[in-house]
Amino acid sequence: MSARGGVAELGDIDRIIATALGEDLGSGDMTSRLTVPATAVARGRIIAKQALTFCAGPVVVRTFEQVDPAVTVELCVDEGARVAPGTEVIRLAGPARALLAGERTALNLLGRACAVATSTHAHVEAAGPKLRVVDTRKTMPGLRALDRYAVRMGGGHNHRNDLGAGVLIKENHIRCAGSVDAAVRAARQHASHAVRVECEVETLIEVREAISAGADVLLLDNMDDETLREAVEIARNQNERVLLEVSGGITLARLPSLATIGLDLVSVGALTHSAPSVDLSLLFELP
Structure with a gap:
């Protein structure tokens, strides 16, 4: 397995697996108990039936460790690897009942992670080397650790993990504070010096206001390309060190254009909230 990914990067994955198995x-597994002899053993192969970015092999290992430590799992490709249709990605062997018991949970978690990694890879390729693709908190409830790991394995980067992991002033914060200026200045006054203050802005007036108030990062939300170019020019003239992130209306087709504007980051909720399913199958072989 590649050193690029592993169980240590997956956070509380054992809890996620235990919940899914539960x-x-x-x-119990009534069908297997009634039809499969307790002494039966089998081998299995998980096959990628489409081109995808492989991710979460260690999750399959941990899943079968929880089901039955007698099952052996061999990972055939590295984490983050691009694989072609028909590629054997994982081999399994052990008690047939255990393989059947863990099959659906393993495929569900593996399929989810591969889907997010595959989608992320496509977005990273479209954005090119200068525009960093980051995720959002629009993750599947309970699966945030898995989703964020899959984004990294797809070549993307993670935004803040939770509400306590950073300051991101959004539209409703601004309404409660009274203005962009008031919200940014309040955050700047009370936040640690080690914390960046990011503010969502929707107009060029708000771009100027947020920078003047001391924002370190601007989230340029739902702007067309022409407006984004103006926003970048204003921001660079006002504070060349401010980071510029774009969000809203982001598509694969639009990313190459965004990459030419001078932005630093693009946050894409679709990486996790709309990742299309990938086609994987587990084929059994009896010895």
Whole structure:
């Protein structure tokens, strides 16, 4: 397995797996108990049936460790690798009942991670080397650690993990504070010197206001390309060190154009909230 990814990067993955197994095996596996001899052993191969970015092999290992440590799992490709249709990505062997018990949970988690990694890879390729692609908190509830890991394996980067991990002033904060200026100055006054203050802005007037108030990062939200070019010019003239992030209306087709504007970051909720399913299958072989 590549050193690029592993269990240590997955956070509380054992809790995620245990919850998923509990949903599927809460009352046992009646069909396997009635039809598969307790002594039966089998081998299995997980096959990628489409081109994808492979991710979360260690999750499959941990899943079967929880089901039955007698199952052996061999990862055939590295984390983050691009694989072609028909590629064997994982080999399994062990008690047949255990393989059947863990099959759906393993494929669900593997499929989710590969989908996010594959989508992220496509966005990173479209954005090119200078525009950094980052995720959002629009993750699947309960699966944030897995989703964020998959973004990294797809070549993307993570935004803040949770509400306590950074200052991001958005539209409703501004309404409560009274103005962009008031919100940014309040955050700047009370936040640690080690914390960047980011502010969402929707107009060129707000761009100027946020920078004047001391924002370190601007989130340029729902602006067309022409307005973005103006925003970049204003920001660079006012404070050349301010980071510029764009969000809203981001598509694969638009990314090459955004990469020419002079932005630093593009945040894409679709990496995690709309990642299309990938096609994986687990094929059993009896010895």
